[in-house]
Amino acid sequence: MSRVILITGASRGIGRSAAVLAGKRGWSVGVNYASNARAADETVAAVRAAGGKAIAIESDVSDEAAIIAMFDATEQAFGKLDGVVNNAGIVAPGSALADMDTARMKRIFDINVLGAYLCAREAARRMSVSRGGRGGSLVNVSAAAARLGGPNEYVDYAGSKGAIDTLTLGLSKELGREGVRVNAVRPGLIETDIHASGGKPDRAQVLGAQTPIGRPGTADEVGESIVWLLSDESSYVMGAILDVAGGG
Numbered sequence: 001m002s003r004v005i006l007i008t009g010a011s012r013g014i015g016r017s018a019a020v021l022a023g024k025r026g027w028s029v030g031v032n033y034a035s036n037a038r039a040a041d042e043t044v045a046a047v048r049a050a051g052g053k054a055i056a057i058e059s060d061v062s063d064e065a066a067i068i069a070m071f072d073a074t075e076q077a078f079g080k081l082d083g084v085v086n087n088a089g090i091v092a093p094g095s096a097l098a099d100m101d102t103a104r105m106k107r108i109f110d111i112n113v114l115g116a117y118l119c120a121r122e123a124a125r126r127m128s129v130s131r132g133g134r135g136g137s138l139v140n141v142s143a144a145a146a147r148l149g150g151p152n153e154y155v156d157y158a159g160s161k162g163a164i165d166t167l168t169l170g171l172s173k174e175l176g177r178e179g180v181r182v183n184a185v186r187p188g189l190i191e192t193d194i195h196a197s198g199g200k201p202d203r204a205q206v207l208g209a210q211t212p213i214g215r216p217g218t219a220d221e222v223g224e225s226i227v228w229l230l231s232d233e234s235s236y237v238m239g240a241i242l243d244v245a246g247g248g
Contacts, residue, residue, distance in 0.1 A: 001232070002026055002027060002028065003022075003025070003027040003028070003082040003083060003230070004027070004028045004030075004074065004075070004078040004079055004080065004081050004082050004083070005019075005022050005027050005028070005029050005030070005081070005082065005083040005084070005085065005230060006029075006030040006032065006070070006071065006074045006081060006083070006084045006085070006123075007019050007022075007029060007030065007031060007032060007084075007085040007087055008032040008059075008061055008070075008084075008085065008086060008087050008088035008115075008119055009032060009033070009034070009061075009087040009088030009089065010029070010030075010031040010032055010033065010040070010043055010085075010087065011031065011032075011033035011034075011036050011039040011040040011042075011043050011056075012036070012039055012043075012192065013190075013192035013219050014087060014141060014187065014190065014192060014219045014222045014223060014226070015032075015085065015087040015088070015141075016039075016043045016046070016219065017218075017219040017220045017222065017223030018085055018087070018222075018223040018226040018227055019031055019043050019046070019047050019054065020043070020046045020047055020050050020223070021050075021220070021223045021224060021226075021227045022047070022052060022227055022230070023046070023047035023048065023049075023050035023051055023052030023053075023054065024050045024051055024052070025051075025052070025227065025231070026051050026052055027052050027053075028052060028053040028054070028077070028078040028079075029047050029052055029053070029054045029055075030054075030055060030057050030070070030073065030074030030077070030078070031043050031044050031047065031054050031055065031056045031057065032057050032058075032059050032061070032070055032088065033056060033057070033058055033059075034058070034059070034060060034061070034088070035058075037056065037058065040056035040058070041056055043056070044056050053078065055073070055074070055077050055078075057070050057073045057074065061088045061111060061115035061116075061118070061119060062110040062111045062114060062115045064118055067115070067118050067119055067122055068122060071122050071123075071126060075126070080126070080127075080133060080134055081123070081126050081127055081133070081136060082127075082134070082135075082136045082137070082230075083136050083137045083138070083139070083230040084119065084120075084123040084127070084136070084137075084138050084139070085139045085141065085226055085230070086116050086119050086120055086123070086138065086139065086140045086141060086164075087141040087226075088111065088115060088116075088119075089111060089112045089116070089141065089143075089157075089160070089161075090107070090108060090111050090112065090157075091108075091154055091157045092104050092107075092108060092154060092156070092157070094152065094153040094154060095152075095153070095154070096152050097155050097156070100156060104156070105156045108154075108156045108157055108160055109156070109160055112157065112160035112161070112163075112164075113160045113163045113164075116140065116163075116164055116167065117163075117167060120138060120140070120167060120171055120182075123136075123138045123180075124138075124171065124174070124175055124178070124180065127175075127178070127179070127180045128175060128178035128179070128180055129178055129179045130178060131178075133178075133179070133180075134179070135178070135179025135180055136179070136180055136181075137180070137181045137182075137183070137229060137230045137231075137234075138171070138175075138180060138181070138182045138183075139183055139184065139185065139226050139229045139230060140164050140167060140168050140182070140183070140184040140185075141164070141184070141185055141187070141222075141226070142161045142164040142165050142168070142184045142185065142186040142187075142241065143157070143158070143161040143164075143186060143187055143188075144186055144187065144188040144189075144243065144245045144248065145157060145158035145161050146158055146161035146162040146164065146165050146186060147162075147186070161186075164184060165184060165186070165241055168182055168183060168184040168239065168241060169239055169241075172238050172239030173239065176238055181229075181234070181235075181237065181238050182238065182239065183229045183234070183237055183238065183239065183240045183241070183242065184240070184241045184242065185222060185225050185226055185229065185241075185242045185244050186241050186242065186243045186244065186245065187217065187222045187244050187245060188211065188216075188217060188243070188244065188245025188246055188248045189211065189216045189217065189245070189246070189248065190216060190217045190218065190219060190221075190222055190244075191216050191217070191218055191219065192219055210248070211245070211246040211247055211248035212246060212247030212248065213246035213247050213248075214246075215246065216246075217244060217245070217246055221244060222244045225242055225244050229242070
């Protein structure tokens, strides 16, 4: 069954993998990106090569008007939404909380928390059956840092992902009777370039070796779990937070 999916932060990493895997199922994908148009275009090409349809949509997920326009663009291109992946997020260089400035924390929370909540709100408005939607699935992307705390690196990022866990639990109870399933994946140490943006490009390799499974994960391994939660194969899964963290 063909589906219409919007994925935020889909130009790289986990978002890109989820988009391509959705393409393999023949789904249509709105590929959101913040600034790297070339990477977004590469994701679109990969989705199409896999067998799906895709468009790239530039949008700042901390901006309410931009979020609404992003949802509009996806539905104008492909029709009503069947799924949303709330994936866009950022991290800052490792630091103790005592050394963090307000600007850093505000940027983290504006994108990772407010942006995610606004995207979830818009997904609820578009997919809820009582509001004219046809139901669907919302998958929030959290992080293992939410339960580990991120000490001496990024307790701000960890806290922002804790908010995503709470959003998942609460919104799943709001939307269950609306035909919308809400779940989350909580990746651990995954080989993506988010670690480089935090100043430690080899972080996943170094710390991944210390997990019970003995290695870091891949973006595709997380993407598979996201696409499963979007699909009917997970039709009785609601309010779940799925750790994809190699036991760490």
